[in-house]
Amino acid sequence: MGKYLDTHYQSIHEPEVFWAEEAKRIHWETPFSQVLDYSSPPFAKWFVGGKTSICYNALDRHLIERANQTALIAVSVETNTEQTYTYQELYTEVNRMAAILKSYGVSKGDRVLIYMPMVAQACFAMLAVLRLGAIHSVVFGGFASHSLAARIEDAQPKMIITAEAGMRGGKVVPYKPLLDEAIELSAYKPEHVLMVSRGLCAFETTPNRDIDYASERNKHLDSLVPCVWLDATDPSYILYTSGTTGKPKGVQRDTGGYAVALATSMDYIFCAKPGQTMFCTSDIGWVVGHGYIIYGPLIHGMATIMFEGTPLKPDAGIWWSLVEKYKVSTMFSSPTAIRVLKKQDPQFIAQRDLSSLEAFFLAGEPLDEPTAQWISSAIQKPIIDNYWQTETGWPILALQRGIEVMPNKFGSPGVPVFGYNMKLLDDVSGKELPAHAKGLLAIEGPLPPGCMQTVWGDDKRFVSTYWQGFEGRLVYSTFDWGIKDDDGYFFILGRTDDVINTAGHRLGTREIEESISSHNNVAEVAVVGIADELKGQVAIAFAIPKNNENIANLEKELMRIVDQQLGPVARPSRIYIVEALPKTRSGKIVRRALQAIAEHRDPGDISTMEDKNVLIQIQNVISQ
Ligand code: AMP
Numbered sequence: 001m002g003k004y005l006d007t008h009y010q011s012i013h014e015p016e017v018f019w020a021e022e023a024k025r026i027h028w029e030t031p032f033s034q035v036l037d038y039s040s041p042p043f044a045k046w047f048v049g050g051k052t053s054i055c056y057n058a059l060d061r062h063l064i065e066r067a068n069q070t071a072l073i074a075v076s077v078e079t080n081t082e083q084t085y086t087y088q089e090l091y092t093e094v095n096r097m098a099a100i101l102k103s104y105g106v107s108k109g110d111r112v113l114i115y116m117p118m119v120a121q122a123c124f125a126m127l128a129v130l131r132l133g134a135i136h137s138v139v140f141g142g143f144a145s146h147s148l149a150a151r152i153e154d155a156q157p158k159m160i161i162t163a164e165a166g167m168r169g170g171k172v173v174p175y176k177p178l179l180d181e182a183i184e185l186s187a188y189k190p191e192h193v194l195m196v197s198r199g200l201c202a203f204e205t206t207p208n209r210d211i212d213y214a215s216e217r218n219k220h221l222d223s224l225v226p227c228v229w230l231d232a233t234d235p236s237y238i239l240y241t242s243g244t245t246g247k248p249k250g251v252q253r254d255t256g257g258y259a260v261a262l263a264t265s266m267d268y269i270f271c272a273k274p275g276q277t278m279f280c281t282s283d284i285g286w287v288v289g290h291g292y293i294i295y296g297p298l299i300h301g302m303a304t305i306m307f308e309g310t311p312l313k314p315d316a317g318i319w320w321s322l323v324e325k326y327k328v329s330t331m332f333s334s335p336t337a338i339r340v341l342k343k344q345d346p347q348f349i350a351q352r353d354l355s356s357l358e359a360f361f362l363a364g365e366p367l368d369e370p371t372a373q374w375i376s377s378a379i380q381k382p383i384i385d386n387y388w389q390t391e392t393g394w395p396i397l398a399l400q401r402g403i404e405v406m407p408n409k410f411g412s413p414g415v416p417v418f419g420y421n422m423k424l425l426d427d428v429s430g431k432e433l434p435a436h437a438k439g440l441l442a443i444e445g446p447l448p449p450g451c452m453q454t455v456w457g458d459d460k461r462f463v464s465t466y467w468q469g470f471e472g473r474l475v476y477s478t479f480d481w482g483i484k485d486d487d488g489y490f491f492i493l494g495r496t497d498d499v500i501n502t503a504g505h506r507l508g509t510r511e512i513e514e515s516i517s518s519h520n521n522v523a524e525v526a527v528v529g530i531a532d533e534l535k536g537q538v539a540i541a542f543a544i545p546k547n548n549e550n551i552a553n554l555e556k557e558l559m560r561i562v563d564q565q566l567g568p569v570a571r572p573s574r575i576y577i578v579e580a581l582p583k584t585r586s587g588k589i590v591r592r593a594l595q596a597i598a599e600h601r602d603p604g605d606i607s608t609m610e611d612k613n614v615l616i617q618i619q620n621v622i623s624q
Contacts, residue, residue, distance in 0.1 A: 001404060001406055001415075001487075001488075002404070003403055003404040004400055004403050004404045004406060004415065007400075007403050007418055008415075008416060008418050011418035011419045011448070012419075012421045015035070015036055015419070015446075015448075016035040016036055018418070018419075019035050019036070019046065019047075019260065019419070019448075019449060020035050022260055022263070022264045023035075023047060023050075023256075023260045025260065025263035025264060025267075026052060026057045026256075026259045026260055026263055026299065027052060027056060027057055027061050028050050028051065028052050028256075029051045029052055029053070029056075029229045030049070030050060030051035030229070031049075031050060032047035032048055032049045032050030032232060032256070033048060033049035033050075034047075034048040034049060035047060035048075036048075036446065038445070038446045041445050041446070041474055042445045042446070042447075042462075042463060042466075042467045042474050042476065043453070043454065043459070044445065044446035044447055044451075044453075045233045046232060046233070046254065046256060046257035046260075046449040047232035047233070047256040047257060047260070047449070048232065048233065049231075049232075050231070050232040050256050051229040051230065051231060051232070052229065052230065052232060052255060052256050052259060053130065053131070053133075053227040053228065053229055053230060053255070054130045054236055054255055054258065054259050054295060054299070055094065055127050055128075055130040055131035055227055056131075056227040057259050057263075057299045058127060058294075058295060058298035058299050059071075059087065059090060059091045059094060059127065059298065060091065060227065062087045062298075062301050063087060063088065063091060065301070066087045066274075066275075066301055067086065067087050067088040068086050068087075068088065069086060069087055069275060069301075069303070070084055070085070070086055070087075070277075070303040070326075071085055071086060071087040071089075071090040071298060071303060071304070072084070072085040072090050072120060072123055072303070072304060072306065073085075073277075073303060073304070073305045073306070073326055074118075074119060074120035074123075074305075074306045074308075075305060075306065075307050075308070075309075075322060076118070076119070076167070076307075076308035076309060077307075077308070077309035077310075077313050077314060077318055078166075078167035078168065078170065078308050078309050078313075079167060079198070079200075079308070083120055085120065090123075090124075090127075093120070093124045094124050094127040094128050094131060095128075095131075095220075095223055095224050095225050096124075096217050096220045096221065096223060097121070097124040097125055097127075097128035097217075098128035098131045098132055098223075098225040099220035099223035099224075099225050100128075100194065100211075100213070100216040100217065100219075100220055101128055101129065101132060101134070101159060101194075102132060102225055103216075103219075103220070104158075104159060104191070104192050104194075104211070105158065105191070106129070106132055106134050106158055106159055107132060107133070107134065107228075108132065108133035108134065108228050108230070109133065109134065109135065109234075110132075110134045110135070110157075110158040110159075111134065111135050111136070111137055111155045111156060111157040111158060111238070112125070112129045112134050112135070112136050112137070112157050112158065112159050112160070112161060113136070113137045113138075113139060113151065113152060113155060113157035113159075113160045113161070113190070114126060114129070114136055114137070114138045114139070114160075114161045114162075114284075115138075115139045115141065115148065115160060115161070115162045115175060115179055116138075116141065116161060116162060116163055116166075116175075116196070116284070117141050117163055117165070117166030117167070117173075117175070117308055118166070118283060118284065118306050118307060118308035119163060119196065119198065119306070119308065120306065121161075121163070121196045121213065122138075122161075122284050122306075123284070123293075123294055123306060125161045125194075126138065126284065126290075126294055127294070127298075128225075130236055130237075130255075131225060131227050131228070132225070132228055133228030133229075133230050133234070134158075135155075135235050135236065135237055135238060136236075136237045136238075137151060137155040137157060137237065137238040137239065137240070137250070138237070138239065138284055138285055138289075138290065139151050139240070139285060140283060140285025140286060140567075140569065141166050141173070141175060141283070141285060142285070142567045142568055142569035143285075143566065143567040143569065143570075144178050144563065144564055144565055144566055144567035144568075145178045145179075145181035145182040145185060145564065145565065146182075146185065146515065146564075146565035146566060147248075147511075147565070147566045147567055147570075148178060148179065148182035149181075149182040149183075149185035149186040150240075150247065150248060151240050151248065151250075152182055152183065152186040152188060152190065153186045153187055153188050154240070154247075154248075154250055154456065154457070155238055155250060155456065156188050157190050158190060158191055158192075159190055159191060159192045159193070159194060160179065160183075160190045160192075160193045160194070161193075161194045161196070162175050162176060162179050162193060162194070162195060162196070163175055163176075163195070163196040163197070163198055164176045164195065164196075164197055164198060164200060164201055164202075164203040165198065165200040165201050165203075166308070167200065167308065167309075168309075168310065169310055169313065170313070172200050172201050174201060174203070176195070176203040176204070177203070177204075179193065180204065180206070190209075191209070192209055192210070192211055193206070193209055193210045193211070194211050194213055194216070195210055195211065195212055195213055196213045196214075197212065197213065197214060230255045230256075231255070231256075232254065232255055232256025232257060233254050233255070233256070233257075233453075234254065234255050235252050235253065235254060235255070235453065235456075236253050236254060236255045236258055237252075237253050237290065238250040238251065238252055238253075238456045239251050239253070239287055239290065239390055241287075241390040241391070241506055242499060242506050242507055242508030242511060243465065243497070243499065243508055244497045244498050244499065244508060244509075244510060245508070245510055246508070246510045246511050246513075246514045248508070248511070249455045249456075249458075249461065249465065250455060250456030250457065250458075251287075251390050251391055251393075251452045251455070251456075252452060252453045252454050252455065252456045253393055253450070253451075253452065253453065254449075254450070254453050256449070257448075257449030257450045257451075258295070258393060258449070258450040259295070259299060260449050260450070261393065261394050261419070261448065261449045261450025261451075262291055262295055262296040262299055262300075262393075262394060262450065263296075263299050263300060264418075265291075265296065265394050265395060265417075266296050266297070266299070266300040266302075267300075267402045268400045268402035268403050268418065269384075269386065269395055269398050269399075269400055269401075269402060269417065270292075270296070270330050270332075270359075270361065270402075271330075271358065271359065271401050271402045272297070272300060272302060272329060272330045273302075273329070274300055274301030274302060275301065275302065276302050276303070276327075276329035276330065277302060277303040277304070277305065277326050277327055277328045277329055277330075277356075278292065278296075278297040278302050278303070278304050278305070278328070278329070278330045278331075278332070279304075279305040279307070279319070279322060279323065279326070279328040279330070279331050279332070280292040280293045280297075280304070280305075280331075280332040280333070281307060281311070281319065281331075281332065281333040281334070281337060282332070282333075282334070282364075284306075286364075286390075286504075286505070287388075287389075287390040287393060288332065288363060288364065290393075291393060291394055292332050293305075293306055296394075302330075303326070305322060305326060305328070307319075307322070311337055311340060311341055312340065312341075312344070315348065316341055316344035316345065316348040317348035317349070317351070317352065319331075319341075320348060320349050320352035320354065321352060323352065323354055323356065323357055324352045324353045324354065324356075327356035328356055328357055329356055329357060329358050330357075330358060330359060330361070331357060331359075331360045331361065332360075332361040332362075332363070333360070333361075333362055334362060334363065334364045334365060334503065334504040335362055335364070335365050335366070335367045335368065335371050335504070335536065336365065336503040336504055336534060336535050336536060338362065338371050338374070338375045339371055339533070339534050339535075340534065341375075342371065342374050342375075346378055349378045349379060350378075354379055354380075354381070357379065357381050358381065358382075359381055359382045359383075359384055359401075360375065360379060360381050360382070360383050360384070361384045361385075361386060362375075362383065362384070362385050362386070363385070363386045363387065363388060363395070363413075363504070364501075364504030364505075365501050365503070365504040365536045365537075366492055366494075366536060367383075367385040367411075367413070368411075369410045369411055372385070372410050372411075373410070382401075382408065383408070384398065384399055384401070384408070384414075385398075385412070385413040385414065386398035386399075386413050386414065387413035387414075387490070387492055389478060390506065391451065391452040391466070392420075392447070392450070392451045392452070393450045393451055393452070394417075394450050395417050396416070396417055396420050396422070396443070396478070397412075397413040397414050397415065397416060397417060397420075397422070397490050397492075398413060398414045398415075398417055399414040399415070400414075400415075400417060400418065403418075409485075409487075409489050411491055412485075412489040412490060412491050413490065413492065414489060414490070415488050415489055415490065416488075416490070418448075419448025419449065420443055420447075420448055421443060421444040422441065422442075422443060422444075422490065423441075423442045423443070423444055423475065424437065424438075424439035424440070424441060424442070424482055424483070424484055424490075425439050425440045425442050425470070425475065426439055426440075427439065427440040427496065429470070430468070430470025430471060430475070435484050435485060435486050436483065436484070436485070436486075437483065438481055438482070438483050438493060439481070439482065439483070440477060440478075440480075440481065440482075440496060441477075441478045441480045441481065441482035441490070441492070442468070442475040442476060442477050442478065443475065443476040443478065444473070444475055444476075445467075445473075445474050445475065445476060447476060452466075477496075479495055479496045479497045479499065480492050480493070480494070480495055480496065481493040481494055481495075481496055498510070498528075498591065500527075500528075500529030500537050500538075500539050501529070501536060501537050502529070502532075502535050502536065502537050502538050502539060503534075503535040503536065504536070505569060507529075507539060507569070507570055509526075509527040509528065509529070509539065509591075511566060511570065512527045512539055512541065512562060512566065512570050512572060513525050513526065513527050513541075515561055515562050515565045515566050515570070516541055516543055516558050516561065516562065516575065518561060518565070519554075519557060519558055519561055520546075521545050521546050521547065521550070521551070521554065522543050522544070522545065522546065522558070523544045523545065523546045524543070524544045524581060525541055525542065525543040525544070526541065526542050526581050526589045526591060526594060527539050527540070527541045527542075527572060528540060528542075528591045528594050528595045528598065529595070530595055530598045530599050531599055532573070538572070538573040539570070539571075539572040539573065540572050540573055540574045540575070540576070540598055541558070541572040541574070541575040541576070542575075542576050542578050542581060542594060542618065543558060543575055543576070543577055543578070544577075544578055544579065544580065544581065545577060551577055554575075554577050555574070555575045555576075555577060558575045559571055559572070559575060576618070576621050576622060577621070578617065578618055578621050579614075579617055580611070580614045580617065581594070581614065582594060582606075582609055582611075582614045582615055582618070583609065583610050583611075583614075584608045584609060584610065585608065585609075585610050590606070590608075590609055592604070593606055593609070593615060594618065597615060597618055597619050597622065598622060603615060
C-alpha cells in the first residue's frame with residue numbers, strides 16, 4: 001500500500017501542498033491566497049480568498065467540450081417517463097429556474113428550501129440556487145409536516161420549491177398539503193412557494209404566495225443568469241440530520257472545499273471518468289444524493305441518472321436494464337436495497353449486459369458479508385463499501401483504487417481517506433488505542449475540505465456536539481465505535497449514541513419519542529433500535545398510557561401521529577403498550593435492556609435496575 005500510504009501521509013502532514021494540487025481540478029474565478037486557515041479550531045477554513053461557483057463547475061465549465069453530451073437522465077418508473085438533458089439543455093433549464101428565483105428576489109445568502117420528489121426540476125432547482133449564490137436546504141420527501149416545519153423555522157427560507165406529489169410503488173404521495181400544513185405550523189413564513197405541477201393530483205393554491213413553475217418558465221425561456229461568485233468559505237447548502245436531541249441539526253457546507261473534495265473523490269475513490277455515466281440510487285434528500293447524484297458527477301463531466309421508483313418496479317431487473325441502456329460505469333447504492341434485490345430471481349441480473357459497469361459502491365449502513373458476497377458474485381464487479389456521514393459530505397473510510405489498487409476485506413469499509421486523520425480513542429481518556437482494540441472513531445482536526453463548517457446558526461452547538469477536548473487538543477467524534485486491524489483497515493461496530501440507522505437513514509430516537517409523547521394518552525415512551533434482517537435496524541417503541549381505557553387502537557393511533565408529524569420514514573415497526581419501563585434507581589431508562597429483550601437476547605447486567613419485574617412484563621408483551 002505504498003502509494004496510498006504516501007498520499008495519505010502527505011494529505012495529513014502537508015495539507016496545504018496536497019490540497020493546493022487537488023484544487024486545480026476545479027475552476028477558480030479568483031485564486032485562493034491561503035489553502036488552510038486553522039487559526040480558530042475547530043473551525044477550518046479552506047481555500048481562503050478564492051472565489052468560485054459550484055454551479056459554474058457543474059455546468060458552464062463543460063459547455064466548450066461537452067455541450068452535446070448527456071448530463072442528466074431523469075427516469076421515473078412511476079410515471080413511466082425518461083428524459084435526457086445534454087449539458088447545454090441542463091444549462092438552459094438551470095438558467096430559466098435561476099431567472100424565476102431571481103425575479104422573486106432570491107439572491108446571495110438567501111435560503112431556498114427544496115421539498116421535491118426525484119424529478120429533473122429538483123436538479124434544476126439545486127443548481128439554480130447555487131448559481132445565485134443562495135443556500136439550499138433540501139428536505140427528503142418522506143418527512144412530514146412537523147419535521148418540515150422545524151426545518152423551515154430554522155433555515156428561514158425566502159422561497160420553497162415543491163411539487164404537488166411524488167409517487168412510490170404506484171401510489172401518489174402528496175407533498176403540497178404537508179407543506180401547507182408545515183408553513184401553517186411554522187412561526188416563520190416563506191415569501192413564495194414555487195409549484196412544479198406534475199399533473200398527479202389536485203392541490204390548493206395560496207394566492208400571492210404560490211407561483212406556478214410552468215408559466216414562470218415560459219416567461220424566462222431565453223434568460224441567462226450569470227453565476228454569482230462566492231468566497232470558497234461561503235455556504236453552499238444546509239442539510240438537516242438527526243442527533244440525540246429532538247431538534248435536527250443544520251449541517252452547513254462550504255463552497256470551494258466541497259467542490260474540490262467531490263472532484264477529488266470522483267477520481268481517487270470512484271475511479272470515474274468524464275463522459276461516463278453514474279447511477280446513484282439514493283435520493284436528493286440525503287447527503288449521498290447531494291454529492292453523488294448531483295454535484296460530484298456533474299463537476300466531473302459525467303452523465304448522472306436520477307431515479308424515481310423502487311428497485312422492484314416494473315420488476316427487479318429495472319436497475320440493471322438502466323445500466324445496460326445508459327452504459328453506466330459507476331453505481332452507488334445501499335446495503336438495504338441489495339438485501340431487497342437478493343430475494344429476487346438472479347436471472348434479472350444475469351440477462352442484462354453489465355459490461356460497462358466498473359464498480360459498485362455501497363454506503364450508509366454496515367455492509368454484512370452475505371449481502372456483499374451475493375452482489376459481488378451476481379454482478380462480478382468490485383464491491384466497494386465506504387463509510388461516511390452527513391456531516392462529512394464525502395467518504396471518510398474507503399478503498400482508494402484511483403490511487404492504488406488495494407485488497408478488499410469483507411466487513412470493512414477500508415482505510416482512512418486522504419485528508420482524514422483517523423484515530424481510535426479510548427472514549428474516557430482520549431488515549432489512542434492499538435490495533436484490535438475497540439474505541440471511539442474520531443477525526444483529529446482540521447476536518448478536510450468539504451466537511452461540515454458548523455451547525456447552521458449555532459457555532460456553539462457545533463463545538464459542544466461534535467468536538468471533544470482530550471489533553472489540550474480537540475477531536476471530532478463520529479459517534480461510531482470502531483476497530484482497526486494490523487493492515488490499518490477499519491471496521492465499524494455501531495453507534496455510541498441513541499441514533500438509529502434504518503435502511504441507511506439516520507433517525508434520532510428523541511424525535512420519535514417527542515412525537516409519540518404528543519398523544520394525549522401517553523405518559524412515557526422509549527424508542528430503541530433493534531436488528532432487522534432487511535433494513536439493518538428498525539425503531540421500536542414502548543409507550544405507557546396515562547389511562548387504560550380506549551387503548552385497543554393506541555398503537556395504530558401512535559403510528560399515525562408519527563406518520564403525520566415526522567413522516568413514514570420515522571415510523572417504528574412496532575409500538576408496544578406497556579405498564580412500566582425499566583429504569584435505574586436514578587430514574588434513567590435502561591434502553592440497552594429494552595433492546596436486548598426485543599432482540600431476544602439476555603439483558604446482561606441489570607443490577608442497577610430498580611424493578612427487575614418490569615423486564616418480565618415487557619417480555620410478555622413482546623411475546624404476545
Ligand atoms: P448519515 O449521516 O445519515 O449518512 O449516517 C451516518 C452513519 O451511518 C455513520 O455514523 C454510521 O453509523 C453509519 N454508516 C454510514 N456508512 C457506513 C458504512 N459503510 N458502514 C457502517 N456504518 C455506516
